[in-house]
Amino acid sequence: MGKFNRQLVNEIKKEKEQESAQLKLREKYEVPEDVMIVEKDNMIKFSVRIIATLIKITIGIIIFLLTVVGIxxxxxxxxRNELIFQLSNTLMQLKKFLNI
Incomplete structure (x- = not known):
């Protein structure tokens, strides 16, 4: 037996992905089976998606840097001694602020 035709395999994978996407869209919009749904992006959706991605990346970088500083x-x-001193100092300031 020879190798599978890669183009044929890729086409079948794309068809399966498209079918699953159509199924999700039909459930989302409650449309019958004989209708094909095409979602188009507009500028607002695109902008929101890009901004959300940038925020996620920024938060990931900040968490990584804080982890490195902590370690x-x-x-x-x-x-370590400086960190313990700063933590105790912060707790004292919080107690003063909250009148505890």
Whole structure:
């Protein structure tokens, strides 16, 4: 037996993806089976999607950097002592602010 025709396999995969997308869209818009739904993007949807992606990437980078700072501050003794001092100082300020 020879290899599968890659173009044929790719076409079949695309057809299956399109069928599943149509099924989801039919459920979303409650349309009968004999209608093909085509969703078009407009500028607002595109902008919202791009902004949401940028926000997710930014939050991921911030979380990564905070994780690195936390690990570094726990590994090295000098930064660990400074971190503990800052945390205790912050707790004292919160107690003053909240009158506890």
């Amino acid at each position: 570094v501050s726990l590994v090295f003794p000098e930064t």
